[in-house]
Amino acid sequence: MTSPFHSVDALPEKTLVPGITGKLVHTDGMTILHAFIEKDAVLPEHHHPHEQITNIISGELEMTIGGETKVCKPGDVITIASNVPHSARALTQVKVIDAFQPVREDYKKL
């Protein structure tokens, strides 16, 4: 049986888009992404069938979700429903923890 205990430090670093790297943990039904975003990095508008919940850990991230824009700060929790277009731009260096369901099979191929 796989150990239930993982350390972000020990996980391989994946590049998601230029300026955004992440560490990934998958279960049967969810993916957790610890993402590290450089200042001024941009996540272009995209959408996916997976539900997403973004938790801002540090920094300031301007997010646009379904046409609504907000500068998100630590303690903010952002919910993105299935297939809703979203984008982001880092105003500072940013750390987030994203939860997805179902599993991001596409991220397993990174």
Place this chain on the structure above:
Amino acid sequence: MTSPFHSVDALPEKTLVPGITGKLVHTDGMTILHAFIEKDAVLPEHHHPHEQITNIISGELEMTIGGETKVCKPGDVITIASNVPHSARALTQVKVIDAFQPVREDYKKL
């Protein structure tokens, strides 16, 4: 449409067990719990059909998952499969972000 933007500060504080409070955000398929655990608080062994991923944000939390015990620290990610018994004891004040799927309908009643 409900706003996708939530602030942990603005969410109602729920008591889960003595010494453990939390702020909850639910989507169609997931629940996110920002939990605040007092030093020496104990989460007794329990299990639930929901998958759980615990992200340690601060502090030290001794967790026992399916009989395996580890002192978990910031940057640790703990995966708990459906119906696996687990318990925890806070060695310090602790903050965690837990993701569950499917939704914790029981937490909506707190």
